Amino acid sequence: MKKQNITNQIKNKKDCCGCGACVSACSAGCLSFDIDQEGFEYPRVNENACIHCGKCTAVCPFLNIAAPACQDVHIYGAWSKNEQIRFRSSSGGIFSELAQYIISLNGVVFGAALEKDGTVAHHYAETESQLARFCKSKYVQSHMGACYEEAKRFLEEEKTVLFSGTPCQIAGLHGFLRKNYPNLYTVDVICVGVPSPKVWKAYVKEVEQENKGKPRSIIFRHKEIDGAVLKAGDRNLTIKVEFEDGRALYQYFDKNEFFGGFLSKLFLRPSCADCKVKNFAARSDMQLGDFWEIERVYPEVLPLSDEKRKIPFGVSEVLIYTQKGRQLFQAIKENIVSFEADLYLVKKAQADMNWFLIENSSQQHWNRDVFFEEFAEDPGHVKEIIRRNLGLRGAKDLTGKSFGMWGSFGLRETLRLMTNHGHCQMVFQFRDSTIYSLMAKGKSGVGQLLVSENPFRDKMLKADITKEFRLNVKAYLEAVDFFVMDLLEERYGNMSWDGIVVTKSEGYFENTDIQGAPISVDFETWKESMDRFMELLLDQMDAARIIMVEHDLCGRYGKMNAPKYEYRDQEYIHAVNEILRLKYSYVKNAWPEITVIPHLPDDLRFTDADHIYGCVPEHANYGAYSYMAQKIAEAVREAKEC
Numbered sequence: 001m002k003k004q005n006i007t008n009q010i011k012n013k014k015d016c017c018g019c020g021a022c023v024s025a026c027s028a029g030c031l032s033f034d035i036d037q038e039g040f041e042y043p044r045v046n047e048n049a050c051i052h053c054g055k056c057t058a059v060c061p062f063l064n065i066a067a068p069a070c071q072d073v074h075i076y077g078a079w080s081k082n083e084q085i086r087f088r089s090s091s092g093g094i095f096s097e098l099a100q101y102i103i104s105l106n107g108v109v110f111g112a113a114l115e116k117d118g119t120v121a122h123h124y125a126e127t128e129s130q131l132a133r134f135c136k137s138k139y140v141q142s143h144m145g146a147c148y149e150e151a152k153r154f155l156e157e158e159k160t161v162l163f164s165g166t167p168c169q170i171a172g173l174h175g176f177l178r179k180n181y182p183n184l185y186t187v188d189v190i191c192v193g194v195p196s197p198k199v200w201k202a203y204v205k206e207v208e209q210e211n212k213g214k215p216r217s218i219i220f221r222h223k224e225i226d227g228a229v230l231k232a233g234d235r236n237l238t239i240k241v242e243f244e245d246g247r248a249l250y251q252y253f254d255k256n257e258f259f260g261g262f263l264s265k266l267f268l269r270p271s272c273a274d275c276k277v278k279n280f281a282a283r284s285d286m287q288l289g290d291f292w293e294i295e296r297v298y299p300e301v302l303p304l305s306d307e308k309r310k311i312p313f314g315v316s317e318v319l320i321y322t323q324k325g326r327q328l329f330q331a332i333k334e335n336i337v338s339f340e341a342d343l344y345l346v347k348k349a350q351a352d353m354n355w356f357l358i359e360n361s362s363q364q365h366w367n368r369d370v371f372f373e374e375f376a377e378d379p380g381h382v383k384e385i386i387r388r389n390l391g392l393r394g395a396k397d398l399t400g401k402s403f404g405m406w407g408s409f410g411l412r413e414t415l416r417l418m419t420n421h422g423h424c425q426m427v428f429q430f431r432d433s434t435i436y437s438l439m440a441k442g443k444s445g446v447g448q449l450l451v452s453e454n455p456f457r458d459k460m461l462k463a464d465i466t467k468e469f470r471l472n473v474k475a476y477l478e479a480v481d482f483f484v485m486d487l488l489e490e491r492y493g494n495m496s497w498d499g500i501v502v503t504k505s506e507g508y509f510e511n512t513d514i515q516g517a518p519i520s521v522d523f524e525t526w527k528e529s530m531d532r533f534m535e536l537l538l539d540q541m542d543a544a545r546i547i548m549v550e551h552d553l554c555g556r557y558g559k560m561n562a563p564k565y566e567y568r569d570q571e572y573i574h575a576v577n578e579i580l581r582l583k584y585s586y587v588k589n590a591w592p593e594i595t596v597i598p599h600l601p602d603d604l605r606f607t608d609a610d611h612i613y614g615c616v617p618e619h620a621n622y623g624a625y626s627y628m629a630q631k632i633a634e635a636v637r638e639a640k641e642c
Contacts, residue, residue, distance in 0.1 A: 016042055039199060075340070080092060086313070139220050169188070170277075170284045190290075238251065238253070267372065286321065399424065404426070407549070408431060415629070464502045482636060483537060597632060607619050
């Protein structure tokens, strides 16, 4: 019976990690790699030569997801006693110590090396002098070549083999071997994801052109800056480029476009957003990475810097998953300094860092697809394309424009980003007030009785009573080019005070801690208010200059690189959002000529747990506000073109 080959099984690019196990397993030699427009390798089959044996699908780690093999995790902080090894390593030099031990057994070590042309590829080493090229992190997807077959040959010859790589590469090796070898040790890395080799090569070429010299070596994470060793090992996020003429270029990560794009997940492989080998499914014996947050969790193990700060000069986080891993780690104990860490404390401290990456896929940057579209059109200016997509896209199109807003705190933060980056101006903002409250009639003179200790809230209270926007709408709208609104504040119940309707938000008195009695506003009553509100706007402004953002409550909170935790009151959030969507639908149907920015993508619908914007459902995260700002900028550009 004919079996389907790997290309029949891969329905989406997220389904292929590019490990190369399928190509290595193909006995008919009909599989090879094609490189797509983004620069990633995907298998291609010669259908005329395919014998439909099914080997390629049988070895694929993404089609044959292994159950987590680890039941007992041990975690250590460790570093080499050899300061030279520690200096030339990205963290504590533990991989070098492991590799040297394997070589001392007449064994073979597999690892990733950076070639002269900028390619990152896997090779093997049989001598200690060959190990140097495997040191340091390489933030590019490595081409596996024939390493799986070569590893199997050495294993069959009963040589001890240490194979290192990303979790998906280790999973690919196990899938290819289809057998447990007692002389095989596997080590993977705590993986953010793999960037595009094509983007990397374009970056290297641009560096070469800008500096009029060919790079001799590139070190992703160096422990020097401008030739000076980092003080007590300040986090080594420095790229060092050595040119053939002896010059050296140092750039810290926030000044280096490629490093910044990698850390922001701007050009990772699609499968990294849906990795199938997280949570120990790679079946590695050991996993290595930087011991982030060690200065907070275990400061006592660190030396003091000149500034009296306890900062690590390269400490490896070592996670042991198997008995073989424990044996291998024990074998190098005399050459390292190590301590066993408390798993619970480390997981808590690294919830948005290492432990997120161990258990969860990376979140892709919200501008990823746009970046690759622009990169395909102009690969010679990759640095500028990275900068543009890491910043606020479309900001230059806002120069000289003025905006007014009615809506939520989040909409204010969105427009604030635009004004910060776009040389434009926010002329007025009415927020924390409902449209129903705006349209309700107040009593003369009563506004003076409403007093707040907060000057801003006091001003808004009086505006709510006097209906400043309603009374002065012509002057406000004449002062701006575009009017932006959302309906998030329409989630509020209102309150009645002495016959005056004000919003729950504005009606809070800091000096008495009293909010008043909320009153409900039914949908039909709200529609009447909305109709009058839109009539005010359209009397003064063309519909093409009115932009509505479909902003509602977030159901989760977390960080860009952390699990998104659910809020407790999900039923309330869901109920509020259903009402808001009904109101958004009404506005879109009643006034189809206005511009609408649709709901956020699901992976951006969470609140920033860092409290940059407050960890509450009505707030969002920096990425969400950047995304909305970019969409507003695009709407402004389209309006200008019309």
